[in-house]
Structures are given as C-alpha cells and as structure tokens.
Amino acid sequence: MAAGKSKIGRLVARSLGVPFRDTDKLVTAVHGPISDIFAERGEGAFRVLERQAVSDALQGDAVVALGGGAVLDAATQADLAGHTVVLLTVDRDSVARRLSGGRPLLDGGDADEAVERWASIAEARMPIYESLATVTFNTSARPISHIADDIATWARQRGPGTERSTS
Ligand SMILES: Nc1ncnc2c1ncn2[C@@H]1O[C@H](COP(=O)(O)OP(=O)(O)O)[C@@H](O)[C@H]1O
Numbered sequence: 001m002a003a004g005k006s007k008i009g010r011l012v013a014r015s016l017g018v019p020f021r022d023t024d025k026l027v028t029a030v031h032g033p034i035s036d037i038f039a040e041r042g043e044g045a046f047r048v049l050e051r052q053a054v055s056d057a058l059q060g061d062a063v064v065a066l067g068g069g070a071v072l073d074a075a076t077q078a079d080l081a082g083h084t085v086v087l088l089t090v091d092r093d094s095v096a097r098r099l100s101g102g103r104p105l106l107d108g109g110d111a112d113e114a115v116e117r118w119a120s121i122a123e124a125r126m127p128i129y130e131s132l133a134t135v136t137f138n139t140s141a142r143p144i145s146h147i148a149d150d151i152a153t154w155a156r157q158r159g160p161g162t163e164r165s166t167s
C-alpha cells in the first residue's frame, strides 16, 4: 500500500506502449468503492472480487498494478510465476504523507496509527513479496516519473517476454 504501484505502473505502461490495468480499479468500476465493499460485505468478499480481477488483468501484454494484498491468494501467487514482477517498496519514514485514506485496512485511527498498521502489514507480507519479485525498486526518495523511467529502461533492457506486473 502506498508504494506507488498505481501511479508508477500507469507511467511505465505508457512508456512501454502497452495497456495499463489496475486491479483495484477493475473491482471498483463494477462493485463500487473498496471501503464500501469491506464495510458492507467484508474483506473476504473483496478478496474474491480481487482474485477475479487479477486473473482477468494478467491476460495479454500489459502492465498490471495489483492491490497490495492480492498476492496473499495462492492462485495469484501461482499465476505470477509466469510473469515479470516488479516489487515497489517504500520506507516507513516516507509513507506517512502518502496515506490519504480509502484503504480500509489502515482507516479508523489517526495518522500515526495508520503508519503503524501499514508497517505491521508490510513487515508480515514482505517475505511473500520478495519471493515473487523479479526486481525491486525503492520509491521512497525519488519522483514518480524518474522511478517509472528507471523501470521502463530496466524492462526494455530485459527484452521482450511475458507481461510486466507491479505488485
Ligand atoms: N515516488 C513517490 N514520491 C512521492 N509520492 C509518491 C511516490 N509514489 C507514490 N506517491 C504517492 O503516494 C500515494 C499512493 O500512491 P499509489 O500509486 O496509489 O500507491 P499504491 O498503488 O502502491 O497503493 C499517491 O498519492 C502518490 O502520488
């Protein structure tokens, strides 16, 4: 969450000349805001919708921005084995100004609590993220456009292959 997957992924797709898909956007376009889905139907219902969105988004050549929890799903983990996975990280010190709400796993407390929850979730998930990643970029200290340029350059040097994903 708040590593820059959605913002940077869009720029990388534009640079590479491929479609961009954001699994959160695919879900909200059909089912409404994520916060409402969590509140009215629960996280489990969101994960079911998210899994279908991931499966759809990974078809064909594209840059795909996953929601930060998407890779907890075993089928998604298996799917990603066939793709290039770009892990975006952000340091705790840089994340506070990026947490503007709309992420139900972080909402409900003050800004310090949101950072605490973010840190706890990030720490718990990092082994999974790292196990799936082809390459990692830290987004903490540089502008979005520069990071996107670096990722697109990396992808071009890597050459044509399977779809490129951000997670
Ligand atoms: N490198 C960066 N520098 C400054 N702000 C950033 C950077 N990357 C992302 N942000 C900001 O952080 C917020 C979350 O970015 P977003 O792309 O939605 O992250 P994610 O999809 O990983 O949750 C946005 O307001 C975005 O503009």
Ligand SMILES: O=C(O)C1=C[C@@H](OP(=O)(O)O)[C@@H](O)[C@H](O)C1
Pocket (backbone or CB within 6 Å): 001, 002, 005, 006, 024, 034, 066, 067, 068, 069, 070, 102, 103, 104, 105
């Ligand atoms: O980490 C998570 O479990 C979530 C991350 C969010 O996406 P971003 O990572 O794009 O913020 C969104 O899918 C939902 O709020 C749950």
Ligand SMILES: [Mg+2]
Pocket (backbone or CB within 6 Å): 005, 006, 007, 024, 065, 066, 067
């Ligand atoms: Mg996002």
